[in-house]
Amino acid sequence: MxxxxxSHAGITGPKVREAALKLFARHGYAAVSMRxxxxxVGVQAGALYLYTPDKQSLLADLMREHxxxxxxxxxxxxxxxTPPERLExxxxxxxxxxxxxxxxxxxxxxxxxxxxxENFREIEILRNRYEGSLVEILDAGAxxxxxxxxxxxxxxxxxxxMLNGVTTWYREGGRLGxxxxxxxxxxxxxxxxAA
Amino acid sequence: MxxxxxSHAGITGPKVREAALKLFARHGYAAVSMRxxxxxVGVQAGALYLYTPDKQSLLADLMREHxxxxxxxxxxxxxxxTPPERLExxxxxxxxxxxxxxxxxxxxxxxxxxxxxENFREIEILRNRYEGSLVEILDAGAxxxxxxxxxxxxxxxxxxxMLNGVTTWYREGGRLGxxxxxxxxxxxxxxxxAA
DNA sequence: ACGTTAACTGAACAAATGTTCAGATCAAGC
DNA sequence: GCTTGATCTGAACATTTGTTCAGTTAACGT
Numbered sequence: 001m002x003x004x005x006x007s008h009a010g011i012t013g014p015k016v017r018e019a020a021l022k023l024f025a026r027h028g029y030a031a032v033s034m035r036x037x038x039x040x041v042g043v044q045a046g047a048l049y050l051y052t053p054d055k056q057s058l059l060a061d062l063m064r065e066h067x068x069x070x071x072x073x074x075x076x077x078x079x080x081x082t083p084p085e086r087l088e089x090x091x092x093x094x095x096x097x098x099x100x101x102x103x104x105x106x107x108x109x110x111x112x113x114x115x116x117x118e119n120f121r122e123i124e125i126l127r128n129r130y131e132g133s134l135v136e137i138l139d140a141g142a143x144x145x146x147x148x149x150x151x152x153x154x155x156x157x158x159x160x161x162m163l164n165g166v167t168t169w170y171r172e173g174g175r176l177g178x179x180x181x182x183x184x185x186x187x188x189x190x191x192x193x194a195a
Numbered sequence: 196m197x198x199x200x201x202s203h204a205g206i207t208g209p210k211v212r213e214a215a216l217k218l219f220a221r222h223g224y225a226a227v228s229m230r231x232x233x234x235x236v237g238v239q240a241g242a243l244y245l246y247t248p249d250k251q252s253l254l255a256d257l258m259r260e261h262x263x264x265x266x267x268x269x270x271x272x273x274x275x276x277t278p279p280e281r282l283e284x285x286x287x288x289x290x291x292x293x294x295x296x297x298x299x300x301x302x303x304x305x306x307x308x309x310x311x312x313e314n315f316r317e318i319e320i321l322r323n324r325y326e327g328s329l330v331e332i333l334d335a336g337a338x339x340x341x342x343x344x345x346x347x348x349x350x351x352x353x354x355x356x357m358l359n360g361v362t363t364w365y366r367e368g369g370r371l372g373x374x375x376x377x378x379x380x381x382x383x384x385x386x387x388x389a390a
Numbered sequence: 391a392c393g394t395t396a397a398c399t400g401a402a403c404a405a406a407t408g409t410t411c412a413g414a415t416c417a418a419g420c
Numbered sequence: 421g422c423t424t425g426a427t428c429t430g431a432a433c434a435t436t437t438g439t440t441c442a443g444t445t446a447a448c449g450t
Contacts, residue, residue, distance in 0.1 A: 012397080027309075028308060029223075029225075029226075030222075030224075030225035031224075031225035033436075033437065033438080034439080035437085035438095044398070044399055044400070045438085046398075046399070046439080047398050047399075048439095049438095049439070050396090113221065113223060114222070114226060149383075150382075151371065154380075155379075157360055158361075158383055161356055161360025161363070162353050162354075162356050165355075165357070166353075176349065181349070184345055185349075187345075188388070189387070192384070193386075207428090228406075228407065228408080229408060229409080230406085230408095238427095239428070240409085241411080242429075244408095244409070244410080245427070249408075249409075250408065
């Protein structure tokens, strides 16, 4: 047997990335073998190399895609307005975005150490850019007296860490719904930086 | 060559755990080989099995030790008092404890997925116990009107996620000192649950 | 209908993995 | 000084790892 029926690169390519994302998030980059990914896709391990030069690129590409999508999505969602308004938008956007992509955040925040130096630097820049957009909001609000934060960079890190935490425990159909979770987190964040 | 000079189980045993902790935290459980751990200790791979039945137990033991130490340390540090006082104690204790043990928290919160089911359940219980002590404080404070938290379990998770974040960026000799960081985090936490 | 080529298989590769074990070596007690 | 037992080496093991590649198949343009 060789080429399967009804299979194209246009189908298999995304399937490979989806499978890798799912498995990396579930078990960690190092714990997942190319054969497991291939199995998930329904293909032999060798076929994966039609869609990625190697395993490391698979991880780096997934992380880059995620970060670029995140930055673009926030750029689109940012409605401007006063710093408190923008902060609320940011918090709700961040939670909503990641609850829709729980696997993404898992690898984006846990697999940095498995990136080779060159890839690491690239992803770190994207990450700092995203974090920077929150710092910017906090700076603007602090200048106007909306927020009382002794160090906006630290506050941004603390805020993102808190918001990210949601994906580690939130389960669809659980005790709390999305809207509730979103509002409760936003409320905590709002108060934590309040003047 | 065989037995090295001046080496005892009393020395090598802890060394093995230290090396494993350091390497697991740095690169992740799955990415670290027994030979790397042995190399760090200054011993051959086979010798590790004098101190652990297998690699999995090494991880599980490290996590259990960490959680038990954490629980014991908090039990000793908890001075009682009003809920706001206890919350402050908890926050400061948590940050201080983990800044002293950055590697521990890394594996305790990132390697859960690499535990076999039996070990996972055991560690999860310890983790819930620790988280429960924070929930308890929040419940008591909410009942007295000290805190305004719509869901104490969620608030506890959010708080711990925020506090844990400190170990991902804090570096000794950096822009901010320990005491400053501790106070800023406590201040954010205090406000985030304030009535 | 046919040839071309993209998509995939299946086997192979060297290297690395966790783990075992017979034997070598040293420290300590008699 | 000899024996004993704890401590470690070094080689071996079966598997699994990431990756390559010659060959096979099926879809598509002509």
